[in-house]
Amino acid sequence: MSRKGRVSRSTKESDVLVEIDLDGTGQIDVETGVPFYDHMLSQLGKHGAFDLKIKTKGDVAVDEHHTIEDTALALGTAFKEALGDKAGIRRYGDATLPLDEVLVRAAVDLSGRPYLVHQETEMAPMIGTYDTSLTKHIWESFVSKAEITLHIKVLEGRNAHHVVEAQFKAVARALRDAVAFDAKSVGIPSTKGVL
Numbered sequence: 001m002s003r004k005g006r007v008s009r010s011t012k013e014s015d016v017l018v019e020i021d022l023d024g025t026g027q028i029d030v031e032t033g034v035p036f037y038d039h040m041l042s043q044l045g046k047h048g049a050f051d052l053k054i055k056t057k058g059d060v061a062v063d064e065h066h067t068i069e070d071t072a073l074a075l076g077t078a079f080k081e082a083l084g085d086k087a088g089i090r091r092y093g094d095a096t097l098p099l100d101e102v103l104v105r106a107a108v109d110l111s112g113r114p115y116l117v118h119q120e121t122e123m124a125p126m127i128g129t130y131d132t133s134l135t136k137h138i139w140e141s142f143v144s145k146a147e148i149t150l151h152i153k154v155l156e157g158r159n160a161h162h163v164v165e166a167q168f169k170a171v172a173r174a175l176r177d178a179v180a181f182d183a184k185s186v187g188i189p190s191t192k193g194v195l
Contacts, residue, residue, distance in 0.1 A: 003179075005078030013066035014058035016074040022082045022179050024051025032056040032071055034064050036130035036161075040168045041071075047172035064129060065137075072138045076145025083179065086110060091189040093177030099166040102157035106170035108178050109149040112195045116143045117151040120167070123160035135164050139171075 003022040010016075026046040030038045032054060045052030054075065058067025083089075094107040118136045125132055143150050152171065157163040188195055 001084075003082045003084060005080070005082035007074045007078040007081065009070060009074045009077075011066075011070065014056055014070040016058075016070050017053070017055045018071070018074040018078040019051075019053040020045075020075070020078045020082050021051035022079075025049060027051040029053045029055075032067055033058060033060045034067055034130060036127050036164075037064075037068055037071070040164060041075075043165060043168040044172045044175075047169045048176045050172075050176075064131065065134065068134050068138060069141050072141035073145050076142040076147075079142070079146045083110065085188065086195045087187050088181045088185050089189060090178055090180050090182045090185070091195070093174040093179075095170045095173035095177070096155075097166055097170040097173060099162045099169065101159065102162040102166040103155040104157070104163075104166040104170040105151075105153045105155060106167070106174040107151045108171070108174045110178050110195060111149050112147050113149055114144045114147050115149040116140050117153075119152070120154040120163060121157045123158070123163050127160050127164065130164075132160050132164060135167065139167075 006019045008017050026049045028042045028045045030041045032038055056067055056071045060067055091110050096105045116139050118139055152167055154163055
């Protein structure tokens with residue numbers, strides 16, 4: 001069974017192509033025009049063990065917001081497509097991840113219900129050209145299209161780069177566990193029979 005998703009999304013603000021293979025090995029090819037975002041998306045693919053190809057051309061001369069948001073929306077859509085009917089998966093995943101002075105907890109339920117709880121420490125407003133206030137918006141956008149429940153809590157942390165990077169790594173590990181097949185699970189992991 002192939003668990004791959006491919007989404008092409010074009011607006012007046014951006015052109016986005018996302019391809020994801022949930023059963024990959026962490027092969028990454030990411031180019032959004034926002035270097036720090038590329039670095040974060042690469043963490044998601046590598047630590048989630050997803051093959052991930054993302055190509056975005058956006059109006060970064062105006063602002064990076066549209067590029068970042070539209071990429072996250074397309075990624076969420078591709079992730080949902082790759083999941084298919086979710087038969088045989090673990091459904092839940094969580095990770096507590098350290099990165100130097102930072103500690104982040106992420107928990108996910110591939111529930112079919114989009115919901116985000118996001119708490120992070122105060123940090124510098126910019127990492128290079130990346131606006132750190134967009135991190136929560138990335139997760140909001142991803143969750144809305146992936147139709148998953150995601151909790152992220154930064155327990156400790158000061159350095160903005162570390163705080164954001166640890167979130168992506170923790171979410172990656174939680175998703176990796178949630179999409180894994182469970183030998184004890186038969187069919188859809190829900191008493192409703194659908195997710």
